[in-house]
Amino acid sequence: MTLRKALPGDVRGLYLLEQALFSAENFPLSKQSLYYHVRHNLLYLAQSETGEIAGYVLALVRRKDAKIYSLGVAQSFRGNKLAQKLMALVMKELDSLGFKRSLLEVRTDNPGAIYLYKSLGFSVTKRLEAFYRDGYDAYLMEAKNGGEKLPGTLGHL
Numbered sequence: 641m642t643l644r645k646a647l648p649g650d651v652r653g654l655y656l657l658e659q660a661l662f663s664a665e666n667f668p669l670s671k672q673s674l675y676y677h678v679r680h681n682l683l684y685l686a687q688s689e690t691g692e693i694a695g696y697v698l699a700l701v702r703r704k705d706a707k708i709y710s711l712g713v714a715q716s717f718r719g720n721k722l723a724q725k726l727m728a729l730v731m732k733e734l735d736s737l738g739f740k741r742s743l744l745e746v747r748t749d750n751p752g753a754i755y756l757y758k759s760l761g762f763s764v765t766k767r768l769e770a771f772y773r774d775g776y777d778a779y780l781m782e783a784k785n786g787g788e789k790l791p792g793t794l795g796h797l
Contacts, residue, residue, distance in 0.1 A: 641694060641722070643729055646683040651675050653693040654685065661712040669698075669710065677709075684729055686713075686722050697726040699734060699742070706734045706785075708744035711753075727760055735785040742785055745771060745778040757781050 646654060651674045662668040669677070677683045682699040695713035699706050708730065713722045734742055745768060746753050754764075762781040771778035 641689070642687045643684060643725065644687065646678050646685045646696065648675060648678055650685060650693065651678060654683075654696055657693050657696065657712060657714055658710075660714070662710075681709075682730055682733055684726055684733075686717070686726060688717070695722045695726055697723075697730045699730045701734070701737065701739070706737075706739040706742045708742055723756055724760070727756070731760065731783070731785065739785050742783050744781050746781060747772065748777045748779055754779065754781075757783075 651671055654674050655669070655671045658668045658674070674683075677698055677700075681701050683696060685696040686694040688694050693714070694717035696711070697708065698710040700709050708727070711723055711726065713726075731742065742762075744757065744762065746757060748754075748767070760783065762783040764779045765782045766780040768778040768780055770776070
């Protein structure tokens with residue numbers, strides 16, 4: 641498995657993964673949005689030895705505080721800490737860019753993601769009522785950047 645920055649040629653595969661992972665209620669990214677984010681934000685992916693995109697993380701950086709906008713891992717690649725490795729990678733990059741804190745929203749009915757984010761130093765700061773299109777609430781979570789909990793580098797896993 642290789643972790644690397646996404647390139648424009650990866651957008652089709654990222655879009656297919658996005659569609660497989662997120663329903664309309666969870667605000668899936670369009671191809672146009674993915675092209676934009678490849679060029680203007682931090683979009684890292686995990687690529688298998690066969691070239692399949694196993695997962696990705698997107699952080700928005702054109703703002704005062706960085707925002708982890710999306711994280712996804714293909715069902716067939718779950719269970720090997722890939723989400724944790726992608727998050728560690730992007731958090732280290734955000735730290736190196738000088739961001740003092742990072743924010744994200746997560747569904748309140750997603751205990752696995754909440755546990756992951758807490759293990760990486762995020763804490764719940766606010767409940768966002770009816771945040772998603774299906775009426776579910778979200779937690780706003782925040783982490784102080786510093787990288788001390790975040791092992792991970794670009795390259796092979």
